Amino acid sequence: MSDVGTFHTGPRDRGQTSPAELDPGQLSPAQSRALFRAGLRRPTSGFSPGYAQANLLAVPRELAFDMLLFAQRNPKSCPVLGVLEAGQVNSEPLEGGDIRTDLPAYRVYRDGELVAEPNEVIEQWRPDLVAFLIGCSxxxxxxxxxxxxxxxxxxxxxxxxxxxxxxxxxxxxxxxxxxxxxxxxxxxxxxxxxxxxxxxxxxxxxxxxxxxxxxxxxxxxxxxxxxxxxxxxxxxxxxxxxxxxxxxQAAVMESAPELAISHAPGHMLITDLPDAELQVP
Amino acid sequence: MSDVGTFHTGPRDRGQTSPAELDPGQLSPAQSRALFRAGLRRPTSGFSPGYAQANLLAVPRELAFDMLLFAQRNPKSCPVLGVLEAGQVNSEPLEGGDIRTDLPAYRVYRDGELVAEPNEVIEQWRPDLVAFLIGCSxxxxxxxxxxxxxxxxxxxxxxxxxxxxxxxxxxxxxxxxxxxxxxxxxxxxxxxxxxxxxxxxxxxxxxxxxxxxxxxxxxxxxxxxxxxxxxxxxxxxxxxxxxxxxxxQAAVMESAPELAISHAPGHMLITDLPDAELQVP
Missing domain, CATH: 3.30.2040.10 (PSTPO5379-like domain)
Incomplete structure (x- = not known):
């Protein structure tokens, strides 16, 4: 699905790491997130195998109950792996990390329109955003x-x-x-x-x-x-x-909230959740 | 667990029904709910077998996101079978019914204290209450x-x-x-x-x-x-x-919201959800 050779690195990569020497299949989730935080921008397929990757969708607190209820009512399409409450930027599934920097690329929507696709969203984040982590196939x-x-x-x-x-x-x-x-x-x-x-x-x-x-x-x-x-x-x-x-994401965009932040397609959050924990008998 | 002989009927039962002639094991969920709506007050064990029974917990809208998030984070103790949004008194799991009357007995809590255990909660209900239906073993x-x-x-x-x-x-x-x-x-x-x-x-x-x-x-x-x-x-x-x-219920009571309404222990909501729909492979 993706090559594991040389990396396409983003503008924030200043050579502190030598990613071309790294094998994504050998990285821990924390190591992968550190690379993305340092500016590496590429799809996450093949990174940290054995750990769940997640869709990100952050919406203002006033829309958060509707979003969580939408997920509860549509569990096959919206399996919630975790929720960062308003004001939280890390949590169990990304211990020691930062949801605003640890994905390789983000999408920022205002009033339902895509306005930016940055490497980090420190400036765009707001303390009233609630971040939903949705399971990925x-x-x-x-x-x-x-x-x-x-x-x-x-x-x-x-x-x-x-x-x-x-x-x-x-x-x-x-x-x-x-x-x-x-x-x-x-x-x-x-x-x-x-x-x-x-x-x-x-x-x-x-x-x-x-x-x-x-x-x-x-x-x-x-x-x-x-x-x-x-x-x-x-x-x-x-x-x-x-x-x-x-x-x-499609449902939230239809409702056109003033601000929503998601991952860029294929550029997922790599969580600390072992795949095995998601298996039922 | 409970006898299925003569019924202990509540004050609102005025003889329109002859419950002693009915076998709870033969009642549809809608029929059971109609009996309780008419005033029958007794534990629901044995009623409408094959259909899921649910715990009720209704809290003001401002606490609803926390409640749903608590359920998402504690799925083994808080499996959500359904949610009635603020203003709704019926929904898919109790089609044609009324969440304020269709349980045999309720508990009303104010500031975390039990203040009443009525047969219906028409008067106590508020349009900002969100009702959670939680699975029952x-x-x-x-x-x-x-x-x-x-x-x-x-x-x-x-x-x-x-x-x-x-x-x-x-x-x-x-x-x-x-x-x-x-x-x-x-x-x-x-x-x-x-x-x-x-x-x-x-x-x-x-x-x-x-x-x-x-x-x-x-x-x-x-x-x-x-x-x-x-x-x-x-x-x-x-x-x-x-x-x-x-x-x-224990968590909500600890937070002492101004109003919370639940079922009385053992006096559950009988839903239209077939047990079979709750089974995973």
Missing amino acids: FTFEAPLLAAGIPIAHMEQGVNVPMYKTSVRCRPAGALSGPLVVSMRPLPADRIADAVRITSRYPGVHGAPVHIGSPREIGIRDLSAPDFGDAVEVPEGWTPVFWACGVTP | FTFEAPLLAAGIPIAHMEQGVNVPMYKTSVRCRPAGALSGPLVVSMRPLPADRIADAVRITSRYPGVHGAPVHIGSPREIGIRDLSAPDFGDAVEVPEGWTPVFWACGVTP
Whole structure:
């Protein structure tokens, strides 16, 4: 899904580290976060394997109850791994870190419009922001691979394709929006295994929400995803759809709060949560 | 756990129904709620089997985010089955019902003090109250029984014993408090089965939090529970502890909000949620 060779480093990297010598697969979560804090800007796929990566979504306190209720009502798309209360910039899932600097790239929205994509958000952060950490399906891709289940977007070297669907989420207060899904095509003899394996990880979207006909959920053209990249679906394979962490972001953007801060796509928070802690029996 | 013979009816029962002719085990959730709405006052054990029963906890909107965050951080003790937003008195889990009348008995707290235990709370309800419905372990007792696992408090005809522990919950905003647990003693050869079965129901407290030594979690005397009734622990059996839905109530009471409304112990909300929907693989 991503090369692990030389790093594309951001403007804040002043050579204190020699990231080209580092293997992302060997970094602890704290080490990865330190690199990003120092200015490294690149997608986090492959960093600190074995630890959960998370979507970030920070909204003003007055929208926080609606956001948490939206997550509670739509647990497959919005599995909450942690919440930093207003005024907190670190917490259990990023001990000793800083949510304003420890991701490789952020997105800043004002009144629902994307206005910046900075390396850190120290200046934009406000003490009334509540930060939600939402599970990411990167987590269950490792056990899928371990079971020999092919992951097309990895094999094709692109980002996973994501689609807005015609399925509406259950609304909560001011928040409503469409279910967003990620898609991984699978051969007929591995779909049941993929269901079985991913169902053990409800904290990172769990089992698929839809298997087969894209039209049934309002997707007209698999080759034109709303986010990420298209993947080729091999002859005889079936598209399998999982709820996606972009869903809460879509709902918050529809409500156009004066300020919202998220990660940039693919540039996730690497948490201290071991993947194993997210597995249910 | 409770007889299903003649009913103890409350003051609002004016003979429109003939409850003595009804079998609680045959009532739909809506029928049970209608009986309670009409004034029937008795514990709900045995009513509408196959449907989830829920703890009620309603707090003012200003405390609602803290309450939902407390639940998110303490999911084993506070599994949220549903939330009625400020101004709502019915919702999906009690379609066509009214949260202010459909439980057999309520408790009203002002500044953390119990001030009334009425049959309905129409007068006490306020439009800024947010009502949380929290899972109840009644749900997993049915599959335990179906597997032939003995439930001591049922066999002894008493309420389940519950204890405050020395384990602190993860705090959230203004809310903090002790983990409260329920206890069921089990024979050595059925503990693994009980773990396996209850772990499938995370929405109603899931797997045990503690098996064995009560002292390790600050319980000095099993025969003196903080809530419910003591049960006899047969020779050679081990006490098994599950997180309990009294936990969030204890935390809210410690924070002493100006108004809080809950169910009276054992007098639960009977929801339209089939137990089967709460089962995970």
